[in-house]
Amino acid sequence: MKASGSQSLGRRSSRPLRVRRRAAFLDRDGTLIKFVKVLKSPSQIKVFKTAPAAVKLLNKLGYLCIVLTNQPIIEKGIITLAQSDRLNETVKRKFLRKGARLHAFYTCPHKYGTDCSCRKPDVGLIKQAVKDFGIDLKKSFLIGDTTRDNETGRRADITTILVKTGKAGGGEDAKFFKTKADYMARNVLAAAKIIESLTEK
Secondary structure, eight states, X not given: OOXXXXXXXXXXXXXXXXXOBOEEEEESBTTTBOOOSSOOXXXXXXXXXXXXXXXXXXXXXXXXXXXXXXXXXXXXXXXXXXXXXXXXXXXXXXXXXXXXXXXXEEEEOOOTTOOOSOSTTSOHHHHHHHHHHTBOGGGOEEEESSHXXXXXXXXXXXXXXXXXXXXXXXXXXXXXXXXXXXXXXSSHHHXXXXXXXXXXX
């Protein structure tokens, strides 16, 4: 089973990208939407109030907004890859209604113990996004709510911001990954404002 990557809006030109773009890589559960232990239905999706404003700000600053998410419940057989894609599509639409664009979703469907390169903190999803969009990682950021996200950013050499929503740096991941974030923020909007302050005009 391969990782799922979907571009949210439109098709990219097949012409080679000459200008490398900057991106904000965003964790989904606990960062953009409220954490649910087993997210199976669109009705369970609750967007954090400040999240659309955060994505709108990042859009305005010229960042691609790319969602990276581990979803081991796919390989466990709880939901299908198609169902996962529909959940991501629901998240995308909820943000679009607020004028905020999430450019792509990349999903690792594998459970712990599977030999794959896409399950965070491995960087397979990021490498695929770089290939698809021509991203400059040195000018990019990763925002998440877990130390696993911090470690993902460290391995990809991306500046990291830990938000104090969702697991807020705690939970099971904190037992395995002790990586500190480069910055801390109350929520994803505060993280976007940190990025704004660090972005070259």
